[in-house]
Amino acid sequence: MLTYILRRLGIGILLAVLVTFITFWMLSFSFDGIAGGILGPASSPERIDALQEEMGLNRPILLQYGEWLFHAVQGDFGISYFTSEPVVSAVLDRLSVTLSIVLVALLLSVIVSVVLGVLAASRAGVIDKTAQGIALLGLIFPNLLIAIVLVLVLSLNLKLLPATGFVPFAEDPLGWVRSITIPVIVLVINGISNMMAQVRGTMVGELQSDYIRTLRSRGIPTGAIVYKHALRNAAAPALIVLSLEFIQMFGGALIIENVFALPGFGSFAFNSALQGDIPVIMGVTVFSTLLVVSVNLVTDLINGWLNPKARIY
Amino acid sequence: MSIAVPLIEEEKPTAPRRSAFRRVISDPQAVITGAILIIVSLLGVLAPLIAGHGPNDASLEVVNAPVGTPDYLLGGDQSGRDILSRLFFSIRTALESGLIGAGVAIVVGMTAGLVGGYFGPRIRAVIEQVFNLIMTFPGLLLLIVLMPLTRGDHRITMLIFGVMLSPGIYRIVRNVTIAVRNELYVDAALVSGVSTIRILGRHVMPVVIGPVIIQAAFLMGGAINVQSGLAFLGVGSAEIPSFGSMISSGFQNLYVEPFQFAWPALLLGVFTACLVLLGNALRDALEGARPKPTKVGKLLRAADAASAGVQAEVTCLLEVRNLKLAYPSPTGELNEVLSGVSFTLSEGETLGLVGESGSGKTQTAFSVLGLLPGEAVVTGGSIFFDGRDLLSLSENELRKIRGREIAYVPQEPMSNLDPSATVGAQLVEGIRASTGAAKPEAKRRALELLERVGIPDPNRIFGQYAHEISGGMAQRVLIAGAVASRPRILIADEPTTALDVTIQAEILDLLRDLQEEMGMAIILVTHNFGVVADICSKIAVMKTGEIVEAGEVLDVFRNPQHEYTNMLLDSILDEGALRDDPPVTATKQLNEVSR
Numbered sequence: 002m003l004t005y006i007l008r009r010l011g012i013g014i015l016l017a018v019l020v021t022f023i024t025f026w027m028l029s030f031s032f033d034g035i036a037g038g039i040l041g042p043a044s045s046p047e048r049i050d051a052l053q054e055e056m057g058l059n060r061p062i063l064l065q066y067g068e069w070l071f072h073a074v075q076g077d078f079g080i081s082y083f084t085s086e087p088v089v090s091a092v093l094d095r096l097s098v099t100l101s102i103v104l105v106a107l108l109l110s111v112i113v114s115v116v117l118g119v120l121a122a123s124r125a126g127v128i129d130k131t132a133q134g135i136a137l138l139g140l141i142f143p144n145l146l147i148a149i150v151l152v153l154v155l156s157l158n159l160k161l162l163p164a165t166g167f168v169p170f171a172e173d174p175l176g177w178v179r180s181i182t183i184p185v186i187v188l189v190i191n192g193i194s195n196m197m198a199q200v201r202g203t204m205v206g207e208l209q210s211d212y213i214r215t216l217r218s219r220g221i222p223t224g225a226i227v228y229k230h231a232l233r234n235a236a237a238p239a240l241i242v243l244s245l246e247f248i249q250m251f252g253g254a255l256i257i258e259n260v261f262a263l264p265g266f267g268s269f270a271f272n273s274a275l276q277g278d279i280p281v282i283m284g285v286t287v288f289s290t291l292l293v294v295s296v297n298l299v300t301d302l303i304n305g306w307l308n309p310k311a312r313i314y
Numbered sequence: 315m316s317i318a319v320p321l322i323e324e325e326k327p328t329a330p331r332r333s334a335f336r337r338v339i340s341d342p343q344a345v346i347t348g349a350i351l352i353i354v355s356l357l358g359v360l361a362p363l364i365a366g367h368g369p370n371d372a373s374l375e376v377v378n379a380p381v382g383t384p385d386y387l388l389g390g391d392q393s394g395r396d397i398l399s400r401l402f403f404s405i406r407t408a409l410e411s412g413l414i415g416a417g418v419a420i421v422v423g424m425t426a427g428l429v430g431g432y433f434g435p436r437i438r439a440v441i442e443q444v445f446n447l448i449m450t451f452p453g454l455l456l457l458i459v460l461m462p463l464t465r466g467d468h469r470i471t472m473l474i475f476g477v478m479l480s481p482g483i484y485r486i487v488r489n490v491t492i493a494v495r496n497e498l499y500v501d502a503a504l505v506s507g508v509s510t511i512r513i514l515g516r517h518v519m520p521v522v523i524g525p526v527i528i529q530a531a532f533l534m535g536g537a538i539n540v541q542s543g544l545a546f547l548g549v550g551s552a553e554i555p556s557f558g559s560m561i562s563s564g565f566q567n568l569y570v571e572p573f574q575f576a577w578p579a580l581l582l583g584v585f586t587a588c589l590v591l592l593g594n595a596l597r598d599a600l601e602g603a604r605p606k607p608t609k610v611g612k613l614l615r616a617a618d619a620a621s622a623g624v625q626a627e628v629t630c631l632l633e634v635r636n637l638k639l640a641y642p643s644p645t646g647e648l649n650e651v652l653s654g655v656s657f658t659l660s661e662g663e664t665l666g667l668v669g670e671s672g673s674g675k676t677q678t679a680f681s682v683l684g685l686l687p688g689e690a691v692v693t694g695g696s697i698f699f700d701g702r703d704l705l706s707l708s709e710n711e712l713r714k715i716r717g718r719e720i721a722y723v724p725q726e727p728m729s730n731l732d733p734s735a736t737v738g739a740q741l742v743e744g745i746r747a748s749t750g751a752a753k754p755e756a757k758r759r760a761l762e763l764l765e766r767v768g769i770p771d772p773n774r775i776f777g778q779y780a781h782e783i784s785g786g787m788a789q790r791v792l793i794a795g796a797v798a799s800r801p802r803i804l805i806a807d808e809p810t811t812a813l814d815v816t817i818q819a820e821i822l823d824l825l826r827d828l829q830e831e832m833g834m835a836i837i838l839v840t841h842n843f844g845v846v847a848d849i850c851s852k853i854a855v856m857k858t859g860e861i862v863e864a865g866e867v868l869d870v871f872r873n874p875q876h877e878y879t880n881m882l883l884d885s886i887l888d889e890g891a892l893r894d895d896p897p898v899t900a901t902k903q904l905n906e907v908s909r
Binding site: 016024028031121124125129141142143150157201205210211212213217221230234248252256259260270271274275286289307 | 447449454455456458459460461538539542543546547549558561565568575579582583586587590591594606607608609610683685687688709713714715716717718721722724726729730731732733734735740743744747748779781792795796798
């Protein structure tokens with residue numbers, strides 16, 4: 002099992018190298034713009050050239066990338082062109098904001114999806130109709146619209162919650178809860194639309210399968226059959242949706258963070274990409290790739306535990 | 315399962331095209347959403363002709379003009395541009411984004427899926443890795459990083475985004491292609507020298523196209539959402555009118571003119587909602603209705619009140635009286651699968667319930683167990699067990715009878731064990747539920763039972779999963795579970811059909827031994843007269859939901875009264891599965907067993 006994990010991590014690191022190289026290569030098409038961006042709009046072509054020379058941006062791509070990689074493997078991701086912050090600490094700062102929102106949203110999505118999905122599949126009728134209606138809601142309307150409507154109603158009209166901004170948990174727990182409530186609701190509405198449909202669908206299938214009937218014939222209580230047996234068998238596909246959902250929420254946080262002015266990973270990546278802050282873009286790429294790789298690894302490990310047939314180690 | 319339930323015919327995606335089209339246009343949801351999409355799209359396509367102003371024509375007089383200003387029907391925005399015209403052009407942008415995004419995803423995903431699904435595992439492995447890489451890319455981030463390259467043009471952005479959407483399509487097409495590739499008719503076509511291209515075009519494409527069309531609607535919605543999101547953030551050229559940028563500027567201007575925000579938001583919402591709803595409607599129409607949930611343990615009640623009041627005058631262990639069972643058809647009327655089944659079973663007796671598939675024998679067995687699917691309706695009759703009508707009991711009361719008094723051995727051993735719990739855990743749980751034993755006691759009992767049903771190494775099997783043991787082993791495990799609480803009736807539904815011939819005999823011997831040991835009655839559902847002759851004392855022959863003949867095995871075999879019984883017996887004798895003197899063997903054993 003340990004060798005399996007190490008191998009997967011190894012592949013993950015190779016993947017990160019590949020992804021960062023592709024990103025770097027694509028960035029290289031716009032090195033002109035980057036130097037121009039640093040100097041400001043009124044700069045002459047000569048000064049741009051000079052700065053590129055100074056930054057080493059007109060050297061061969063492979064050389065530049067190799068240099069970056071050489072430092073990166075030693076944990077040195079450089080400093081931001083614009084704020085002079087070290088990339089690692091800046092990325093980790095923003096990552097904690099985004100993760101605190103995404104993880105809370107994910108947890109709530111799982112709870113709502115499992116409870117509603119299982120109830121819909123095992124009780125049918127009105128509960129099923131309601132659950133399906135809720136799931137459709139998140140599919141039908143774009144995140145952006147849901148976010149704006151919630152701000153309009155909850156913040157601007159009812160003045161219940163702040164429309165924008167972020168309060169760190171350590172500073173003021175209640176303020177933290179208030180500052181992430183609307184973003185979390187938006188992500189949850191979207192999250193449950195996929196996950197609940199998945200849980201409901203697999204549970205319907207499981208509950209109609211032969212082994213459930215046999216367990217019932219043994220006089221085992223319905224609750225134990227639904228939650229212990231059917232849900233456990235339905236959990237593996239749901240888990241895969243969950244991991245995709247995590248990656249999607251993480252990416253989707255970009256729009257949410259900008260709407261709500263949250264200093265998270267997404268808005269950070271957005272701003273540095275707009276500015277052409279190469280060290281930050283590269284750092285952001287590395288961390289998001291590693292995050293995705295770890296999420297996938299953890300998913301596969303839990304999957305193996307849930308589904309004895311799928312054990313790969 | 316041997317039910318004659320006329321459920322909806324499973325329509326394969328290969329169904330004739332015209333009928334698929336007809337199903338789509340007779341579905342109101344598909345028609346309404348489709349019509350809205352066509353109308354809105356037309357407005358976008360015709361934007362240059364019908365818009366009164368260019369999307370970026372600004373006029374100082376109409377800055378924040380209200381709705382209804384002459385020539386500016388929906389007013390002007392904060393830069394003095396005509397909102398209505400900008401809406402038309404925004405539809406155009408959304409349409410282009412959706413078509414490009416979905417188009418690229420489909421072309422890339424479908425090509426890779428066909429290649430990966432059709433050709434060998436090595437090519438597939440390479441393609442698989444490429445798509446894993448695509449899925450690892452932080453999508454939106456990449457679009458922003460590439461902004462200098464795309465210059466904010468939504469068309470180029472969507473070209474890239476389409477590639478990121480393609481893994482979904484790839485998965486679907488690959489799976490369908492692998493499935494078709496393994497069909498025998500494709501092998502036949504290959505053998506007769508049909509070229510790969512022709513096979514892909516002729517046999518694979520028609521199957522793939524349905525799911526892809528459905529996905530196209532969802533993909534377009536997704537692409538439009540992302541494009542709007544990016545435009546809202548200000549990624550993209552300010553020259554290009556789009557819902558995102560209109561919402562953004564309308565939002566900033568919310569207190570001056572709330573409608574500036576409302577129009578684009580409404581249109582975007584309607585457009586994406588229609589795409590998703592259309593996709594759902596297409597899926598239902600093309601792929602048939604999805605399985606519907608039914609309440610677990612829904613109670614069966616006789617709809618016919620007359621039979622409910624009948625007082626039990628029951629002398630034997632089990633009496634099924636005039637049992638009628640029906641399933642609702644898609645149109646709502648009831649289709650009867652059992653039309654008045656009656657039989658009795660005494661202590662220690664073995665009844666063979668015989669008939670061909672669809673005769674209702676399994677339905678009869680499940681009725682006695684109270685394990686019918688949720689949509690089944692008992693339309694009349696009663697099932698007396700020990701003087702109580704099982705049909706009038708609550709799920710909780712039934713649960714106490716199931717496992718404890720009436721137990722069940724299924725037909726297909728593998729699918730009847732929970733795949734993710736160990737054999738032992740399942741046995742222990744059943745034993746605890748039916749006997750109330752504590753855990754260590756239940757475990758000891760489970761090991762004893764495993765040994766009793768002839769499993770050589772009970773301790774090893776105890777910790778294994780269903781997929782690790784053989785079918786014969788699994789059937790023994792299931793029998794062990796069924797007899798754990800020494801039930802008074804054991805209902806075995808074709809317990810040997812799924813097994814090898816050599817194991818069949820062993821399982822029948824085991825059932826006979828256990829019956830002798832525990833004195834239980836057995837209802838054996840089977841289509842095999844050999845099995846009946848081997849182990850049963852009484853027989854009931856079923857045909858289309860009725861018992862056409864019943865009696866002692868010996869009598870029925872010797873002197874079948876009903877034409878159908880005769881026919882069944884003949885068809886077996888012709889195959890030589892029974893010897894000329896079956897009654898003699900049968901009687902001997904019967905006399906021993908049913909003492």
